[in-house]
Amino acid sequence: MPLELYLDLHSRPCRSVFLFAKKNDIPFEFKFVDLASGQHYGEDFGNVSVVRKVPVLKDGDFILTESVAILKYMAEKFSASVSDNWYPADLQERARVNEYLAWQHSAMRAHGSKVYWFRAILPIITGAEVPKEKMDSAMEDLTQSLKVFEEKFLQDKPFIVGDQISLADIVAIVEVMQPFGTGLDVFESRPKLSAWKDRVKKEIGEALFDEAHNSLMNVANLPQTFEKNGMLEFLKPRIQKMFN
Numbered sequence: 001m002p003l004e005l006y007l008d009l010h011s012r013p014c015r016s017v018f019l020f021a022k023k024n025d026i027p028f029e030f031k032f033v034d035l036a037s038g039q040h041y042g043e044d045f046g047n048v049s050v051v052r053k054v055p056v057l058k059d060g061d062f063i064l065t066e067s068v069a070i071l072k073y074m075a076e077k078f079s080a081s082v083s084d085n086w087y088p089a090d091l092q093e094r095a096r097v098n099e100y101l102a103w104q105h106s107a108m109r110a111h112g113s114k115v116y117w118f119r120a121i122l123p124i125i126t127g128a129e130v131p132k133e134k135m136d137s138a139m140e141d142l143t144q145s146l147k148v149f150e151e152k153f154l155q156d157k158p159f160i161v162g163d164q165i166s167l168a169d170i171v172a173i174v175e176v177m178q179p180f181g182t183g184l185d186v187f188e189s190r191p192k193l194s195a196w197k198d199r200v201k202k203e204i205g206e207a208l209f210d211e212a213h214n215s216l217m218n219v220a221n222l223p224q225t226f227e228k229n230g231m232l233e234f235l236k237p238r239i240q241k242m243f244n
């Protein structure tokens with residue numbers, strides 16, 4: 001029985017799981033969970049995960065949440081066909097992957113995500129732009145994370161671990177693309193970051209990369225989607241609470 005992956009490709013952690021599984025020909029059934037229509041609050045998804053967040057992996061009776069755990073599970077379960085570079089057996093190379101995966105939660109992920117929410121979602125929910133000082137502060141945090149990414153994690157290497165792509169690069173690229181999807185060109189004036197993005201995209205394959213990012217690049221359609229699904233009033237208090 002193939003794995004089941006519960007995903008919505010608007011979500012960065014879902015994209016990393018999707019890209020890794022597809023790139024490595026891991027057989028899976030794509031179970032779409034439409035976040036914009038609140039499907040994750042429904043009974044069906046509640047039976048799969050009480051966390052009510054995507055991604056979720058289901059392998060028979062075994063259910064796993066958290067993208068990083070899911071990525072490692074797939075790399076280890078399918079180690080016969082997934083090449084070593086993705087999650088290297090070498091102690092120190094694996095530690096480099098883990099170092100990035102541990103850092104990104106509270107830095108690149110948190111900061112890229114905040115800018116995305118401030119630029120793409122909050123204005124739809126509140127009907128107003130995010131106040132300038134809040135936006136400036138979010139942008140400063142993102143700039144700082146991108147600086148650390150370039151100076152500490154990338155340095156002058158083609159990929160985070162060295163010459164070959166790993167799980168760390170996949171997790172990083174989906175996060176860097178999130179603010180980019182709102183029209184903020186994070187690659188402008190960052191030649192190192194931009195060259196890395198081109199390498200990652202080439203390594204993953206342009207068609208697969210674009211397939212994964214298609215819904216993000218159409219984020220302008222979100223207001224109509226929320227409205228159509230009657231989600232605005234439902235989401236308003238929840239989202240305002242997240243950013244107060």
Ligand SMILES: N[C@@H](CCC(=O)N[C@@H](CS)C(=O)NCC(=O)O)C(=O)O
Pocket residue numbers: 011012013035040052053054055065066067068
């Ligand atoms: N730490 C989790 C984060 C999962 C997560 O926050 N997923 C978001 C989409 S990016 C979600 O499902 N949000 C639904 C909600 O919070 O209502 C992971 O890496 O898998």
